[in-house]
Amino acid sequence: MACSANKSGSGKVDPEILQKLTTKYVLLQKSDSKSLTKKYLTQELFEKLKEKKTKYNMTLLDCIATVLDNHDSSVGLYAPCPDSYDVFGDLFDIVIEDYHIGFPKSAVHPPMDWGEASDLQNIDPNGKYVISTRVRTARSLKDYPFNPGLSEEQYKEIETKVTCALCQLTGDLRGQYQPLYEMSDDEMNKLIDDHILFKGGDRFLESANAYRYWPNARGVFTNPPKTFIVWVNEEDHMRIISLQQGGDLAGVYKRLADAVKELDRRLEFCKHKRFGYLSMCPTNIGTGIRASVHIKLPKMSQNEAKLNEIAGRLNLQIRGTGGEHTESKGGVLDISNKRRLGVTEKEVIKEMFNGIQELIQLEEKS
Ligand code: ADP
Ligand code: DAR
Numbered sequence: 012m013a014c015s016a017n018k019s020g021s022g023k024v025d026p027e028i029l030q031k032l033t034t035k036y037v038l039l040q041k042s043d044s045k046s047l048t049k050k051y052l053t054q055e056l057f058e059k060l061k062e063k064k065t066k067y068n069m070t071l072l073d074c075i076a077t078v079l080d081n082h083d084s085s086v087g088l089y090a091p092c093p094d095s096y097d098v099f100g101d102l103f104d105i106v107i108e109d110y111h112i113g114f115p116k117s118a119v120h121p122p123m124d125w126g127e128a129s130d131l132q133n134i135d136p137n138g139k140y141v142i143s144t145r146v147r148t149a150r151s152l153k154d155y156p157f158n159p160g161l162s163e164e165q166y167k168e169i170e171t172k173v174t175c176a177l178c179q180l181t182g183d184l185r186g187q188y189q190p191l192y193e194m195s196d197d198e199m200n201k202l203i204d205d206h207i208l209f210k211g212g213d214r215f216l217e218s219a220n221a222y223r224y225w226p227n228a229r230g231v232f233t234n235p236p237k238t239f240i241v242w243v244n245e246e247d248h249m250r251i252i253s254l255q256q257g258g259d260l261a262g263v264y265k266r267l268a269d270a271v272k273e274l275d276r277r278l279e280f281c282k283h284k285r286f287g288y289l290s291m292c293p294t295n296i297g298t299g300i301r302a303s304v305h306i307k308l309p310k311m312s313q314n315e316a317k318l319n320e321i322a323g324r325l326n327l328q329i330r331g332t333g334g335e336h337t338e339s340k341g342g343v344l345d346i347s348n349k350r351r352l353g354v355t356e357k358e359v360i361k362e363m364f365n366g367i368q369e370l371i372q373l374e375e376k377s
Pocket of ligand 1: 143144145147203206207209250254301303304305331332333334335345
């Protein structure tokens with residue numbers, strides 16, 4: 012059942028919010044920002060949207076505060092609540108169509124279809140290039156705002172509901188939840204260095220009001236081998252993650268699929284009639300899947316421009332090994348699928364598998 016509503020909230024936008032929004036919008040338009048929000052939020056569209064409010068009382072300022080403070084944003088747009096995707100749909104639709112490489116207003120995301128993990132092979136059977144493989148998705152609980160719109164009480168409600176469902180998992184998915192406030196700095200830094208735990212202090216999220224009451228109601232669930240991980244109340248209500256060393260994409264993917272199906276039976280997730288599963292960021296809707304490898308391509312990575320051009324053609328995204336907005340270390344690249352919307356889970360993973368295979372073949376020929 013879709014959890015976004017079409018009606019706008021009651022009441023007018025506070026004059027001081029309107030003033031702040033207008034002043035900062037003018038500065039954004041004068042800047043050299045390459046963000047999709049600057050590209051598509053024309054003066055005409057700004058005038059049309061600036062006085063709208065969602066049923067959670069969110070405004071256009073709540074949606075674009077991130078790019079107003081960070082002109083170097085790539086997208087620069089977050090949804091503070093599910094109905095933002097409809098109330099500010101004139102902006103979200105065009106940004107989504109651009110980012111997800113063509114998802115026109117007439118498009119509808121297909122039903123969830125994980126396919127058969129056994130159809131996948133090991134990405135790098137000889138273990139020559141791939142250091143580790145990770146597949147994650149994002150999920151939001153139905154009938155709650157997203158991170159920037161949550162009250163302190165709602166953060167805690169989400170943490171309780173999610174951890175209660177997680178603690179019912181069995182087998183390979185059985186594990187333990189650790190609230191952030193119970194961790195020492197050393198414990199936290201070790202988990203971050205091992206790519207298990209999220210970092211804080213992302214300035215894009217900070218500007219979007221996503222760190223209020225931090226670290227309260229934030230934490231991480233892990234199974235003993237730390238191959239199954241769930242982030243609670245980082246950017247999204249949930250990031251469900253499967254991760255392991257090597258290139259066994261089938262095993263990583265099957266673990267995630269099993270986990271999502273189990274959690275789907277215990278929690279009600281927020282879905283949209285057109286966009287599938289909704290998240291705070293429009294880049295993470297639909298399947299919400301990012302399937303990535305940490306991979307060494309010593310020859311290919313000598314020509315960054317050419318590698319980025321090939322990755323673009325393969326609908327792949329290249330990032331640093333510390334996650335977005337980080338540099339690669341020691342020649343290791345984080346390469347993942349770019350598209351998450353308008354395709355099924357099995358199509359996303361196939362696109363990533365084929366793309367990585369082609370990069371490895373090009374590396375071999377270099
Ligand atoms: P997300 O991928 O969920 O959008 P980030 O981009 O912030 O979140 O990445 C989160 C963490 O996951 C980062 O520390 C990143 O290094 C790590 N990560 C991503 N892909 C892999 C991988 N294939 N192997 C190990 N760690 C990974
Ligand atoms: N940094 C923001 C968001 C990009 C997508 N990453 C997310 N959602 N974690 C930007 O617009 O650059």
